[in-house]
Amino acid sequence: MLSASELTAVVVEKAKALGASVAGVADVGTLKGSPSHRIYPKIGMDPEVPWQDAPEEALHHEVEWPADAVSAVVIGVSHPVDKPELDWYDGKGTPGNRILIRITKELSAWLEETFSVKSYRPPYFIESTGIFLKDSAVLAGLGCIGKNNMVITPEYGPRIRWRALLIDRAAKATGPVGYDPCDGCPQPCRRACPVKAFDHAAYSSSELGQSTLPGINGTYDRVTCNTKMSRDVEKAARAMAASDEEGAALASTMNEFEEAVLALPPGDGEPQFGVKYCRMCELSCPVGRRAKTR
Numbered sequence: 001m002l003s004a005s006e007l008t009a010v011v012v013e014k015a016k017a018l019g020a021s022v023a024g025v026a027d028v029g030t031l032k033g034s035p036s037h038r039i040y041p042k043i044g045m046d047p048e049v050p051w052q053d054a055p056e057e058a059l060h061h062e063v064e065w066p067a068d069a070v071s072a073v074v075i076g077v078s079h080p081v082d083k084p085e086l087d088w089y090d091g092k093g094t095p096g097n098r099i100l101i102r103i104t105k106e107l108s109a110w111l112e113e114t115f116s117v118k119s120y121r122p123p124y125f126i127e128s129t130g131i132f133l134k135d136s137a138v139l140a141g142l143g144c145i146g147k148n149n150m151v152i153t154p155e156y157g158p159r160i161r162w163r164a165l166l167i168d169r170a171a172k173a174t175g176p177v178g179y180d181p182c183d184g185c186p187q188p189c190r191r192a193c194p195v196k197a198f199d200h201a202a203y204s205s206s207e208l209g210q211s212t213l214p215g216i217n218g219t220y221d222r223v224t225c226n227t228k229m230s231r232d233v234e235k236a237a238r239a240m241a242a243s244d245e246e247g248a249a250l251a252s253t254m255n256e257f258e259e260a261v262l263a264l265p266p267g268d269g270e271p272q273f274g275v276k277y278c279r280m281c282e283l284s285c286p287v288g289r290r291a292k293t294r
Protein backbone atom coordinates (compact mmCIF):
# COMPACT_ATOMS: atom_id res chain seq x y z
CA MET A 1 0.00 0.00 0.00
CA LEU A 2 1.18 3.55 -0.73
CA SER A 3 2.45 5.68 2.15
CA ALA A 4 0.56 8.94 2.91
CA SER A 5 3.28 10.95 1.12
CA GLU A 6 3.24 8.67 -1.90
CA LEU A 7 -0.56 8.89 -2.15
CA THR A 8 -0.35 12.69 -2.14
CA ALA A 9 2.32 12.70 -4.84
CA VAL A 10 0.36 10.43 -7.20
CA VAL A 11 -3.01 12.09 -6.66
CA VAL A 12 -1.60 15.59 -7.27
CA GLU A 13 0.15 14.39 -10.41
CA LYS A 14 -3.01 12.69 -11.69
CA ALA A 15 -5.21 15.73 -10.96
CA LYS A 16 -2.86 17.88 -13.03
CA ALA A 17 -2.78 15.30 -15.82
CA LEU A 18 -6.59 15.47 -15.89
CA GLY A 19 -6.52 19.26 -16.30
CA ALA A 20 -6.18 20.84 -12.85
CA SER A 21 -4.00 23.96 -12.76
CA VAL A 22 -3.03 23.27 -9.13
CA ALA A 23 -3.78 20.48 -6.65
CA GLY A 24 -3.03 19.68 -3.02
CA VAL A 25 -4.24 17.88 0.08
CA ALA A 26 -5.69 19.09 3.42
CA ASP A 27 -6.49 17.10 6.58
CA VAL A 28 -10.21 16.79 7.24
CA GLY A 29 -9.54 16.96 11.00
CA THR A 30 -7.86 20.36 10.62
CA LEU A 31 -10.55 21.60 8.24
CA LYS A 32 -13.30 20.87 10.76
CA GLY A 33 -11.79 23.61 12.96
CA SER A 34 -11.04 26.15 10.21
CA PRO A 35 -12.37 29.74 10.44
CA SER A 36 -15.32 29.29 8.03
CA HIS A 37 -16.39 26.08 9.77
CA ARG A 38 -16.39 27.87 13.12
CA ILE A 39 -18.17 31.03 12.01
CA TYR A 40 -20.87 29.58 9.75
CA PRO A 41 -23.18 28.18 12.46
CA LYS A 42 -23.01 31.60 14.17
CA ILE A 43 -23.70 33.87 11.17
CA GLY A 44 -25.94 31.58 9.13
CA MET A 45 -26.17 30.91 5.46
CA ASP A 46 -28.29 33.81 4.21
CA PRO A 47 -26.27 36.47 2.33
CA GLU A 48 -29.39 38.67 2.10
CA VAL A 49 -29.55 39.72 5.75
CA PRO A 50 -26.88 40.96 8.18
CA TRP A 51 -25.76 38.10 10.40
CA GLN A 52 -27.14 39.85 13.50
CA ASP A 53 -30.66 39.61 11.96
CA ALA A 54 -30.37 36.04 10.67
CA PRO A 55 -33.54 34.06 11.39
CA GLU A 56 -33.09 31.04 13.65
CA GLU A 57 -33.66 28.60 10.77
CA ALA A 58 -30.69 30.08 8.84
CA LEU A 59 -28.28 29.45 11.73
CA HIS A 60 -26.52 26.34 13.07
CA HIS A 61 -25.73 24.91 9.66
CA GLU A 62 -22.57 22.84 9.75
CA VAL A 63 -20.70 20.93 7.09
CA GLU A 64 -21.87 17.32 6.95
CA TRP A 65 -18.70 15.25 6.72
CA PRO A 66 -18.83 11.61 5.62
CA ALA A 67 -17.76 9.61 8.73
CA ASP A 68 -14.81 7.93 7.00
CA ALA A 69 -13.40 11.01 5.19
CA VAL A 70 -9.87 11.75 6.44
CA SER A 71 -8.26 13.82 3.66
CA ALA A 72 -9.49 16.43 1.20
CA VAL A 73 -7.94 16.55 -2.26
CA VAL A 74 -8.34 20.14 -3.46
CA ILE A 75 -8.11 21.09 -7.11
CA GLY A 76 -8.11 24.48 -8.81
CA VAL A 77 -8.75 25.46 -12.42
CA SER A 78 -7.44 28.86 -13.46
CA HIS A 79 -9.96 31.39 -14.78
CA PRO A 80 -7.73 33.85 -16.66
CA VAL A 81 -8.75 37.32 -17.78
CA ASP A 82 -8.67 36.23 -21.42
CA LYS A 83 -11.25 33.48 -20.84
CA PRO A 84 -14.07 35.36 -19.07
CA GLU A 85 -16.69 32.91 -20.37
CA LEU A 86 -15.40 30.25 -17.95
CA ASP A 87 -17.14 32.21 -15.17
CA TRP A 88 -20.43 33.02 -16.94
CA TYR A 89 -23.43 31.45 -15.28
CA ASP A 90 -25.62 29.90 -17.98
CA GLY A 91 -28.58 28.54 -16.04
CA LYS A 92 -26.94 25.17 -15.35
CA GLY A 93 -23.68 26.38 -13.84
CA THR A 94 -20.52 27.79 -15.37
CA PRO A 95 -18.24 26.23 -18.02
CA GLY A 96 -15.34 26.47 -15.52
CA ASN A 97 -17.25 24.62 -12.83
CA ARG A 98 -18.13 21.90 -15.31
CA ILE A 99 -14.39 21.38 -15.97
CA LEU A 100 -13.86 21.06 -12.21
CA ILE A 101 -16.72 18.57 -11.91
CA ARG A 102 -15.32 16.48 -14.76
CA ILE A 103 -11.84 16.39 -13.20
CA THR A 104 -13.10 15.39 -9.74
CA LYS A 105 -15.31 12.68 -11.28
CA GLU A 106 -12.43 11.17 -13.26
CA LEU A 107 -10.04 11.48 -10.31
CA SER A 108 -12.55 9.73 -8.06
CA ALA A 109 -12.96 6.80 -10.49
CA TRP A 110 -9.18 6.50 -10.92
CA LEU A 111 -8.58 6.44 -7.14
CA GLU A 112 -11.15 3.67 -6.72
CA GLU A 113 -9.86 1.55 -9.62
CA THR A 114 -6.15 1.99 -8.95
CA PHE A 115 -5.90 2.06 -5.15
CA SER A 116 -9.39 1.07 -3.90
CA VAL A 117 -9.65 4.52 -2.31
CA LYS A 118 -13.26 5.55 -1.69
CA SER A 119 -14.07 9.18 -2.36
CA TYR A 120 -16.92 11.63 -2.00
CA ARG A 121 -17.54 14.60 -4.30
CA PRO A 122 -19.06 17.40 -2.22
CA PRO A 123 -21.44 19.68 -4.16
CA TYR A 124 -20.92 23.45 -4.51
CA PHE A 125 -23.28 24.82 -1.89
CA ILE A 126 -22.61 24.36 1.81
CA GLU A 127 -26.30 23.82 2.59
CA SER A 128 -26.30 20.87 0.16
CA THR A 129 -23.39 19.09 1.97
CA GLY A 130 -20.67 21.18 0.27
CA ILE A 131 -17.43 22.09 2.06
CA PHE A 132 -15.69 25.46 2.44
CA LEU A 133 -13.44 25.43 -0.57
CA LYS A 134 -11.31 28.49 0.23
CA ASP A 135 -10.32 27.17 3.68
CA SER A 136 -9.63 23.81 2.02
CA ALA A 137 -7.35 25.38 -0.61
CA VAL A 138 -5.46 27.41 2.02
CA LEU A 139 -4.95 24.40 4.28
CA ALA A 140 -3.76 22.44 1.24
CA GLY A 141 -1.04 25.09 0.82
CA LEU A 142 -2.32 26.34 -2.54
CA GLY A 143 -2.49 30.00 -1.51
CA CYS A 144 -3.68 32.36 1.23
CA ILE A 145 -6.80 34.43 1.89
CA GLY A 146 -6.15 37.86 0.43
CA LYS A 147 -7.56 41.23 1.40
CA ASN A 148 -10.24 40.67 -1.26
CA ASN A 149 -11.42 37.63 0.77
CA MET A 150 -10.48 35.24 -2.02
CA VAL A 151 -7.73 32.63 -2.18
CA ILE A 152 -4.68 34.19 -3.83
CA THR A 153 -2.38 31.68 -5.48
CA PRO A 154 1.21 32.52 -6.40
CA GLU A 155 0.62 31.26 -9.96
CA TYR A 156 -2.78 32.71 -10.89
CA GLY A 157 -3.57 35.23 -8.16
CA PRO A 158 -7.29 34.99 -7.22
CA ARG A 159 -8.28 34.05 -10.81
CA ILE A 160 -8.93 30.41 -10.00
CA ARG A 161 -11.96 28.29 -8.97
CA TRP A 162 -11.99 25.37 -6.57
CA ARG A 163 -13.52 21.94 -6.04
CA ALA A 164 -12.57 19.02 -3.74
CA LEU A 165 -12.77 15.28 -3.20
CA LEU A 166 -12.98 13.74 0.25
CA ILE A 167 -11.15 10.43 0.56
CA ASP A 168 -11.19 7.61 3.13
CA ARG A 169 -7.38 7.13 3.11
CA ALA A 170 -4.84 9.41 4.81
CA ALA A 171 -2.79 11.43 2.31
CA LYS A 172 -0.10 13.81 3.58
CA ALA A 173 -1.27 17.42 3.79
CA THR A 174 0.54 19.83 1.47
CA GLY A 175 -0.06 22.94 3.58
CA PRO A 176 -0.58 25.46 4.93
CA VAL A 177 2.33 27.53 3.65
CA GLY A 178 3.64 30.96 4.63
CA TYR A 179 2.61 33.20 1.71
CA ASP A 180 1.32 36.77 1.93
CA PRO A 181 1.28 38.87 -1.23
CA CYS A 182 -1.02 41.43 0.46
CA ASP A 183 1.68 42.65 2.82
CA GLY A 184 2.53 46.16 1.58
CA CYS A 185 0.09 46.04 -1.36
CA PRO A 186 -1.96 49.26 -1.85
CA GLN A 187 -5.13 47.11 -2.09
CA PRO A 188 -6.57 47.93 -5.52
CA CYS A 189 -8.91 44.98 -4.93
CA ARG A 190 -10.79 46.70 -2.13
CA ARG A 191 -10.97 50.05 -3.93
CA ALA A 192 -12.34 48.40 -7.08
CA CYS A 193 -15.54 47.16 -5.43
CA PRO A 194 -18.47 48.97 -7.08
CA VAL A 195 -20.71 48.62 -4.00
CA LYS A 196 -18.04 49.28 -1.34
CA ALA A 197 -18.28 45.87 0.28
CA PHE A 198 -14.90 46.44 2.00
CA ASP A 199 -15.61 49.86 3.47
CA HIS A 200 -16.58 48.91 7.01
CA ALA A 201 -16.14 46.13 9.56
CA ALA A 202 -19.15 43.87 9.03
CA TYR A 203 -18.09 41.27 11.62
CA SER A 204 -16.85 41.75 15.16
CA SER A 205 -14.29 39.36 16.61
CA SER A 206 -15.43 39.97 20.18
CA GLU A 207 -19.08 39.25 19.37
CA LEU A 208 -18.28 36.21 17.27
CA GLY A 209 -15.53 34.83 19.49
CA GLN A 210 -12.93 34.40 16.75
CA SER A 211 -10.29 36.66 15.25
CA THR A 212 -10.16 35.25 11.69
CA LEU A 213 -13.17 36.63 9.87
CA PRO A 214 -14.51 37.31 6.34
CA GLY A 215 -12.03 39.69 4.67
CA ILE A 216 -9.48 38.37 7.25
CA ASN A 217 -10.41 41.00 9.89
CA GLY A 218 -14.16 41.31 9.26
CA THR A 219 -13.87 43.89 6.48
CA TYR A 220 -15.87 42.03 3.82
CA ASP A 221 -19.63 42.43 3.88
CA ARG A 222 -21.34 39.57 2.03
CA VAL A 223 -24.73 41.31 2.21
CA THR A 224 -23.40 44.34 0.31
CA CYS A 225 -21.52 42.12 -2.15
CA ASN A 226 -24.66 40.11 -2.71
CA THR A 227 -26.62 43.22 -3.76
CA LYS A 228 -24.24 43.48 -6.70
CA MET A 229 -24.81 39.79 -7.55
CA SER A 230 -28.58 40.49 -7.64
CA ARG A 231 -27.97 43.48 -9.91
CA ASP A 232 -25.93 41.25 -12.22
CA VAL A 233 -28.87 38.84 -12.47
CA GLU A 234 -31.24 41.75 -13.20
CA LYS A 235 -28.93 42.99 -15.93
CA ALA A 236 -28.84 39.56 -17.57
CA ALA A 237 -32.64 39.25 -17.30
CA ARG A 238 -33.11 42.67 -18.93
CA ALA A 239 -30.84 41.65 -21.80
CA MET A 240 -33.01 38.58 -22.45
CA ALA A 241 -36.43 40.20 -22.07
CA ALA A 242 -38.53 42.10 -24.60
CA SER A 243 -39.80 44.63 -22.04
CA ASP A 244 -38.92 46.04 -18.61
CA GLU A 245 -41.87 44.16 -17.08
CA GLU A 246 -40.74 40.86 -18.58
CA GLY A 247 -37.18 41.52 -17.34
CA ALA A 248 -38.43 42.23 -13.82
CA ALA A 249 -40.47 39.01 -13.89
CA LEU A 250 -37.46 36.98 -15.06
CA ALA A 251 -35.24 38.40 -12.34
CA SER A 252 -37.88 37.85 -9.65
CA THR A 253 -36.88 34.27 -8.90
CA MET A 254 -33.75 32.34 -9.78
CA ASN A 255 -35.91 29.45 -11.06
CA GLU A 256 -37.68 31.64 -13.59
CA PHE A 257 -34.39 33.19 -14.64
CA GLU A 258 -32.70 29.81 -15.08
CA GLU A 259 -35.58 28.45 -17.14
CA ALA A 260 -35.44 31.50 -19.41
CA VAL A 261 -31.69 31.13 -19.98
CA LEU A 262 -32.03 27.44 -20.74
CA ALA A 263 -34.83 28.17 -23.23
CA LEU A 264 -32.60 30.46 -25.31
CA PRO A 265 -31.95 29.13 -28.83
CA PRO A 266 -28.61 27.30 -29.09
CA GLY A 267 -25.73 29.60 -30.05
CA ASP A 268 -22.84 28.87 -32.39
CA GLY A 269 -20.98 26.74 -29.88
CA GLU A 270 -20.04 29.69 -27.67
CA PRO A 271 -21.37 29.56 -24.08
CA GLN A 272 -24.81 31.16 -23.73
CA PHE A 273 -24.90 34.62 -22.22
CA GLY A 274 -26.19 34.16 -18.70
CA VAL A 275 -25.01 36.15 -15.71
CA LYS A 276 -21.58 37.73 -15.75
CA TYR A 277 -21.17 37.92 -11.99
CA CYS A 278 -18.95 40.67 -10.62
CA ARG A 279 -15.22 39.94 -10.41
CA MET A 280 -13.86 43.44 -9.80
CA CYS A 281 -12.02 42.60 -6.56
CA GLU A 282 -10.53 39.61 -8.35
CA LEU A 283 -9.55 41.12 -11.69
CA SER A 284 -7.90 44.16 -10.08
CA CYS A 285 -5.40 42.06 -8.08
CA PRO A 286 -1.96 42.18 -9.73
CA VAL A 287 -0.80 38.78 -8.45
CA GLY A 288 -0.47 36.18 -11.22
CA ARG A 289 -1.90 38.56 -13.81
CA ARG A 290 0.57 37.44 -16.45
CA ALA A 291 -0.54 33.82 -16.25
CA LYS A 292 -2.66 32.93 -19.26
CA THR A 293 -3.93 29.39 -18.95
CA ARG A 294 -2.74 26.54 -16.82
Ligand code: B12
Nearest residue numbers: 035036124132133145149150151161162212213214222277
Ligand atom coordinates in the same frame (compact mmCIF):
# COMPACT_ATOMS: atom_id res chain seq x y z
C1 B12 B 1 -21.95 31.57 -0.71
C2 B12 B 1 -20.84 32.01 -1.65
C3 B12 B 1 -20.86 33.34 -2.09
C4 B12 B 1 -21.85 34.36 -1.53
C5 B12 B 1 -21.43 34.76 -0.09
C6 B12 B 1 -19.92 34.98 0.04
C7 B12 B 1 -19.31 34.91 1.44
N1 B12 B 1 -18.00 35.02 1.46
O1 B12 B 1 -19.97 34.75 2.43
C8 B12 B 1 -21.73 35.49 -2.60
C9 B12 B 1 -22.82 35.25 -3.66
C10 B12 B 1 -21.87 36.94 -2.08
C11 B12 B 1 -20.37 35.19 -3.23
C12 B12 B 1 -19.60 36.12 -3.91
C13 B12 B 1 -18.42 35.79 -4.60
N2 B12 B 1 -17.95 34.56 -4.83
CO1 B12 B 1 -18.54 33.01 -3.88
N3 B12 B 1 -18.94 31.46 -3.00
C14 B12 B 1 -19.81 31.10 -2.06
C15 B12 B 1 -19.61 29.65 -1.56
C16 B12 B 1 -20.72 28.77 -2.15
C17 B12 B 1 -19.59 29.52 -0.02
C18 B12 B 1 -18.73 30.61 0.64
C19 B12 B 1 -19.05 30.80 2.10
O2 B12 B 1 -20.21 30.78 2.51
N4 B12 B 1 -18.03 30.98 2.92
C20 B12 B 1 -18.20 31.12 4.34
C21 B12 B 1 -18.12 32.61 4.77
C22 B12 B 1 -18.71 32.78 6.15
O3 B12 B 1 -16.80 32.94 4.94
P1 B12 B 1 -15.93 33.90 4.04
O4 B12 B 1 -16.60 35.18 3.75
O5 B12 B 1 -15.51 33.08 2.90
O6 B12 B 1 -14.71 34.23 5.01
C23 B12 B 1 -13.90 33.19 5.53
C24 B12 B 1 -12.53 33.10 4.86
O7 B12 B 1 -12.10 34.33 4.41
C25 B12 B 1 -11.73 32.47 6.03
N5 B12 B 1 -10.38 32.96 6.28
C26 B12 B 1 -9.97 34.24 6.46
N6 B12 B 1 -8.65 34.25 6.76
C27 B12 B 1 -8.23 32.94 6.80
C28 B12 B 1 -6.99 32.37 7.07
C29 B12 B 1 -6.85 30.97 7.03
C30 B12 B 1 -5.52 30.35 7.35
C31 B12 B 1 -7.96 30.15 6.70
C32 B12 B 1 -7.83 28.66 6.64
C33 B12 B 1 -9.22 30.74 6.42
C34 B12 B 1 -9.34 32.12 6.49
O8 B12 B 1 -12.42 32.79 7.24
C35 B12 B 1 -13.59 33.53 6.97
C36 B12 B 1 -14.67 33.10 7.90
O9 B12 B 1 -14.37 33.49 9.22
C37 B12 B 1 -18.19 29.29 -2.14
C38 B12 B 1 -18.03 27.83 -2.62
C39 B12 B 1 -17.69 26.90 -1.47
N7 B12 B 1 -18.35 25.78 -1.40
O10 B12 B 1 -16.83 27.23 -0.65
C40 B12 B 1 -18.03 30.29 -3.31
C41 B12 B 1 -16.65 30.89 -3.59
C42 B12 B 1 -16.04 31.34 -2.27
N8 B12 B 1 -16.97 32.10 -4.42
C43 B12 B 1 -16.10 32.35 -5.29
C44 B12 B 1 -16.15 33.50 -6.14
C45 B12 B 1 -15.23 33.52 -7.33
C46 B12 B 1 -17.03 34.57 -5.86
C47 B12 B 1 -17.11 35.94 -6.53
C48 B12 B 1 -15.84 36.53 -7.19
C49 B12 B 1 -18.27 35.99 -7.56
C50 B12 B 1 -18.04 35.21 -8.82
N9 B12 B 1 -17.75 35.85 -9.96
O11 B12 B 1 -18.12 33.98 -8.79
C51 B12 B 1 -17.57 36.82 -5.32
C52 B12 B 1 -16.36 37.21 -4.43
C53 B12 B 1 -16.72 37.83 -3.13
C54 B12 B 1 -15.52 37.97 -2.19
N10 B12 B 1 -14.68 38.97 -2.42
O12 B12 B 1 -15.36 37.18 -1.25
C55 B12 B 1 -14.97 31.31 -5.33
C56 B12 B 1 -13.66 31.87 -4.75
C57 B12 B 1 -12.43 31.52 -5.59
C58 B12 B 1 -11.15 32.01 -4.95
N11 B12 B 1 -10.13 32.26 -5.75
O13 B12 B 1 -11.04 32.14 -3.74
C59 B12 B 1 -15.62 30.12 -4.50
C60 B12 B 1 -14.64 29.30 -3.68
C61 B12 B 1 -16.33 29.22 -5.52
C62 B12 B 1 -15.43 28.52 -6.53
N12 B12 B 1 -16.04 28.10 -7.61
O14 B12 B 1 -14.25 28.32 -6.45
N13 B12 B 1 -20.02 33.93 -3.03
Ligand code: SF4
Nearest residue numbers: 146147182185189285
Ligand atom coordinates in the same frame (compact mmCIF):
# COMPACT_ATOMS: atom_id res chain seq x y z
S1 SF4 C 1 -4.77 43.44 -4.73
FE1 SF4 C 1 -4.26 41.26 -4.37
S2 SF4 C 1 -2.27 41.32 -3.34
FE2 SF4 C 1 -3.12 43.38 -3.22
S3 SF4 C 1 -4.18 43.45 -1.21
FE3 SF4 C 1 -5.70 42.85 -2.76
S4 SF4 C 1 -5.70 40.61 -2.74
FE4 SF4 C 1 -3.82 41.27 -1.71
Ligand code: SF4
Nearest residue numbers: 193225228278280281
Ligand atom coordinates in the same frame (compact mmCIF):
# COMPACT_ATOMS: atom_id res chain seq x y z
S1 SF4 D 1 -17.41 40.45 -6.14
FE1 SF4 D 1 -17.80 42.57 -6.79
S2 SF4 D 1 -19.36 43.30 -5.37
FE2 SF4 D 1 -18.47 41.47 -4.43
S3 SF4 D 1 -16.81 42.22 -3.12
FE3 SF4 D 1 -15.91 41.72 -5.11
S4 SF4 D 1 -15.94 43.68 -6.22
FE4 SF4 D 1 -17.38 43.89 -4.51
